[in-house]
Amino acid sequence: MNGSQQVDVLVIGGGINGAGIARDAAGRGLKVLLVEQGDLASATSSASTKLIHGGLRYLEYGEFRLVREALIERERLLSLAPHIIWPLRFVLPHPPGLRPAWMIRLGLFLYDHLGGRQRLPGSHAVDLTRDPRGAGLDPSIKRGYVYSDCWVEDARLVVLNARDAAERGAEIRTRTRFVSAERQGDHWVATIEDLADGSRRRVEAPILVNAAGPWVGDVLRQRLGNPNGKAPRLVKGSHIIVPRLFEGEQAYILQNPDKRIVFAIPYEGRFTLVGTTDVPYKADPAAVAIDRDETAYLAETVSRYFKTKVTPADVVWSYSGVRPLYDDAASNASAVTRDYVLDVEGAKGEPVLLSIFGGKITTFRRLAEHALQKLEPFLPRPTQPWTATAPLPGGDLPGDDFDAFLKQLQQTKPWLPAPLARRLARAYGSRVDRILAGATDLAGLGHDFGGGLTEAEVVYLRDQEWARSADDVLWRRSKLGLHVPPGTREALDRFFLGSAGADMRQERSNLAL
Known part of the structure; x- marks a missing residue:
């Protein structure tokens, strides 16, 4: 084994939460090492619906704090990374028999006002028999609503956070596996492995951040030897890519009879992105893939709304991700909270462990800020938040x-x-x-x-x-x-x-x- 390395914070996981925390910590002058067993954003963080959004449907579950925070972050991130994030108008068709019109109007009113919207246009009703955005829809759908959210290049958001962290002094090691760690005095002694050549290195750090996403429970139970460690509730979300279903740059949010929603979004010029599903998942996160039922579900949903019908044979590409949600005991996978939980173990003078459960890509920056706030009592010196006004690399347009x-x-x-x-x-x-x-x-x-x-x-x-x-x-x-x-x-x-x-x-x- 190679010699020992000392850092202030060792971050496990190169998804959006790990990269965001590494960036924030490095910008506060802390010595940071991030290890990722695959590529940056190679799991859940590149398998999102690629939206920076408040989560309109979360209002239905009473997630007002999460929606407000996400809406505030939506406008902030639009300023910090205007190259990879941009506004997107959404059409919400309203066929009869689903959520009542009063409920949708109330939800959109709250959505427009909860987060102090400044840059994005507000919502309004639309006659889809006259508006060009109704041209691609089934003729039976005559009315709807329009509102705003934002698109994001999700994997690039992760990479840019890692790039900024590195430029502020962090070391980013991809293809590097966190093997184990044990407490020694006031710090952790961890072993990491370079998967390219099999070499191992010892790392000493007073703070360990478990941002391993779907593997957060595995890190706690297997790598840290805590059989009683918490485990996330894993939910699979899958997407399909099909030839373009409609003209225009608008996206659509489609209601289903089962009360779930599916997005149909312009994608890469010639395609439409359709997703997502919410399916309980218990297998290996590294082996996640869309199944036949999910493909059929998404195809049937868009076929119900659009003139162009979709079959599984039309799918040109698909991807799936596993969301490591906090287990709030909800009976329905779609109803499980998307809010994040930061779990801290340890006291001053002891090794500290911070584990991340849940979260969504929109709130990554705020999550990182909250994480450093939780860790503040254990840091070697006082620090201050700074990321709210600092553009990501390339974002200073x-x-x-x-x-x-x-x-x-x-x-x-x-x-x-x-x-x-x-x-x-x-x-x-x-x-x-x-x-x-x-x-x-x-x-x-x-x-x-x-x-x-x-x-x-x-x-x-x-x-x-x-x-x-x-x-x-x-x-x-x-x-x-x-x-x-x-x-x-x-x-x-x-x-x-x-x-x-x-x-x-x-x-x-x-x-x-």
Whole structure:
């Protein structure tokens, strides 16, 4: 085993909560190490419905505190990351026989006012027989409502938090497994394992943050040896991608007879994202996948509302995630609270453990702030919250105006095809120049992997965003897997294999010196 490393905080888990806590802690001057057994956002945090939203349906379950906090965060995050988060209008069709109109109007009124909405337009009723947004719907649906929420590139949100944490001094180690930890005096002695070469390292830290998502219970019971450790209530959420069902940039929120809701959202230009399900899950989170019943449920839901009918054969891609919800004993998986619970074990002068249960991507920043507040009595020095006004990497666009930023990029780089310019601006914001620097034409960006993916971008993702495989690039840091030609995946894997070989040769050379 390699020598010991001392840090102030060891974070287990590279999802949105772990990355958010690592960023907040590093920005307070703490020495932070984050370990993730896979890629950043490789589990639940890249399998969301990709919305920054208050959770309109949570009002029905009385989750007013959560909805208010989420609505406040929605507007805040829109300012902090305007490249990867943007407004989205939702149409709520209202067929007869479901929730009464008065209930929907009351819910939307609360939704408009609970969070101090400033930047997003409010809700209103709409005649779907006259409004263009009703054109793709079944003719029997004649009325509805429109309201606002936001879209987010979820996996990129995680990566940007990790990038900012690293730039503030944190060490981010992906493909690194947390093996175990034991208490020694006033600190933890943990063992971590590099899954690339099997080497192990010892880490000493007074504070351990268990942000392992669906594995939070496994960390408590198996890795920390606490047989009475709490376990989350695991709920599977699945999504399908189908050819585009409707024209326009609006999304739809669809009510079902079972009182659940399903979203239909424009996705990657040519597709529609449909989800999500809420199914109790007891198997291995690493093996989660959509099943036949979930596919049929989502297909039947959208077919009930849209003129274009969907069958399972129309699905071009699907994904599933496992939500590690706090077990509040609700009988229905859809009714389980999405609020987060921060569980602290330990006292001053003892090793401290903070475990994260629940949460949603919209409230990650506030969750991290609350986590540091809980840990404040155990920190080596007083700290102050800071993330509420600090843009994420690439998010410092003048006036938070993405369209103006894109226009300027196209003027300064007229050789960039318009779709590529937009995609790069959306993904990297003000940091796009770090990819385009020195190039005066497309050839200057190096090898073309297909679908607009160039060698310059892949090198940036490898060197700055911890990408180590084709899937890291095609399905998390982008969704180019839906667009690239056959052979791109294999070419990327060869690229990363060559990079790994070069790194090993360099390491051996350094050791020889």
